[in-house]
Amino acid sequence: MAEPKTAEAEELMSAYLDEQLAPEEAARVEKLLAESPEAREELTGLQSMLKLVKGLPEVEAPPDFYEKVAKKIRRKRLLGGEGLWLLALPFQVLSVVLILVVAVTYMLLHLDADPSGQLEKDPTVQPPQPPASPAADPGHPAAPR
Amino acid sequence: MHLQEPCVDGVVWTTVSRVTDPDLRAPPSPRVEALIAEVVEPDEPEPAVAIDNPNLTPEQREEAAKRAEQDRRDRRLVRRLKEGDERAFQELVQTYQNRIFGLMLRMISNRQEAEDLAQEVFIIVYRAIGSYRGEGRFYTWLYRIASNTCKNRIKYLKGRNFHRSVEIDETPQAQLPASDGGSIVSMQSQVPGPEQAAEGTRMEKVIQRELAALDPEHRLLIVLRDVQGLTYQDIIRITGLQEGTLKSRLHRARLALKERLQPYLR
Numbered sequence: 001m002a003e004p005k006t007a008e009a010e011e012l013m014s015a016y017l018d019e020q021l022a023p024e025e026a027a028r029v030e031k032l033l034a035e036s037p038e039a040r041e042e043l044t045g046l047q048s049m050l051k052l053v054k055g056l057p058e059v060e061a062p063p064d065f066y067e068k069v070a071k072k073i074r075r076k077r078l079l080g081g082e083g084l085w086l087l088a089l090p091f092q093v094l095s096v097v098l099i100l101v102v103a104v105t106y107m108l109l110h111l112d113a114d115p116s117g118q119l120e121k122d123p124t125v126q127p128p129q130p131p132a133s134p135a136a137d138p139g140h141p142a143a144p145r
Numbered sequence: 146m147h148l149q150e151p152c153v154d155g156v157v158w159t160t161v162s163r164v165t166d167p168d169l170r171a172p173p174s175p176r177v178e179a180l181i182a183e184v185v186e187p188d189e190p191e192p193a194v195a196i197d198n199p200n201l202t203p204e205q206r207e208e209a210a211k212r213a214e215q216d217r218r219d220r221r222l223v224r225r226l227k228e229g230d231e232r233a234f235q236e237l238v239q240t241y242q243n244r245i246f247g248l249m250l251r252m253i254s255n256r257q258e259a260e261d262l263a264q265e266v267f268i269i270v271y272r273a274i275g276s277y278r279g280e281g282r283f284y285t286w287l288y289r290i291a292s293n294t295c296k297n298r299i300k301y302l303k304g305r306n307f308h309r310s311v312e313i314d315e316t317p318q319a320q321l322p323a324s325d326g327g328s329i330v331s332m333q334s335q336v337p338g339p340e341q342a343a344e345g346t347r348m349e350k351v352i353q354r355e356l357a358a359l360d361p362e363h364r365l366l367i368v369l370r371d372v373q374g375l376t377y378q379d380i381i382r383i384t385g386l387q388e389g390t391l392k393s394r395l396h397r398a399r400l401a402l403k404e405r406l407q408p409y410l411r
Contacts, residue, residue, distance in 0.1 A: 011397075048411065049399065050371060062260060
């Protein structure tokens with residue numbers, strides 16, 4: 001396990017590479033490098049890795065980047081305001097009415113076309129008898145004598 | 146796969162739109178207030194760049210002068226933007242779009258997601274510019290919003306098991322290190338040509354893949370320092386880290402990345 005001072009000097013290695021150390025800190029790192037082959041190897045590894053990472057190409061935003069930002073701002077400003085709701089109200093009412101009309105029409109057409117929707121006669125039920133004619137019932141008070 | 150979650154965008158948008166938009170007078174809810182505090186932080190006063198410092202090398206002096214000029218330009222643009230000049234906003238976006246998009250791409254590893262996120266950052270800036278007091282540099286304020294937005298999104302995507310879509314050449318030959326016949330080149334030392342360009346692209350994907358495997362905090366430091374070349378002082382202002390913490394954490398991040406890239410180093 002590395003001694004505390006060595007570990008501390010190791011932690012400063014990156015800042016040493018970046019030339020961000022005070023002279024006394026830099027001296028500590030240099031002492032460590034002079035004494036330790038592992039530290040030198042680590043420093044070389046870090047340098048190679050940094051060379052790769054710093055070589056990453058710069059990326060460019062798409063050419064229409066600003067236009068997209070401006071469009072989103074306009075859209076969200078519109079959505080955030082109250083004007084849109086009022087503007088959209090007639091269309092919302094119209095949409096609801098249209099949906100209701102379509103639904104009712106569909107239901108009516110569907111009921112007509114679907115045989116299961118038709119009412120069927122129950123054969124066990126007797127049709128209601130017409131009221132008996134007074135002429136056929138001699139006991140009836142209204143029967144002709 | 147491109148994740149587009151209107152709820153996330155919507156929340157951030159509503160949050161920020163209430164900061165400065167005079168048309169939106171309803172007070173934000175406590176949840177929204179919390180989100181504002183999370184993404185948009187007030188700018189802190191920063192020391193002016195000392196161009197006439199005799200200890201500076203000519204290169205450092207030139208860099209400081211450029212930076213001071215950029216800061217002056219940003220201040221003018223911000224003032225115009227606060228006065229409602231949309232043209233100033235366009236100039237600000239066009240000045241910083243590549244850097245913010247680059248930051249997002251290296252952090253998220255997905256082009257479409259990075260573009261959406263970078264756009265979101267500028268929308269936040271547009272809406273929250275009223276909370277920028279002009280005491281610190283616009284540049285670091287912008288980067289702070291960008292890194293906070295990015296961290297939020299990474300957390301969100303992690304919760305949704307979003308898999309980064311780094312396009313990596315998975316052929317066995319492509320994965321071989323130099324000693325085994327694979328072509329490992331430093332992208333800086335490439336001579337332009339079809340083969341070298343292909344190798345450079347492959348190496349870029351390898352680095353991007355290994356970068357994406359790092360802890361997000363480590364990744365952010367590597368991207369800010371080693372990919373984008375920000376100074377330690379700027380990174381301290383953006384991340385809020387102490388100088389000592391930055392030095393040791395950056396070192397650990399670099400060691401982790403070196404470990405992962407070991408087969409490709411020579």
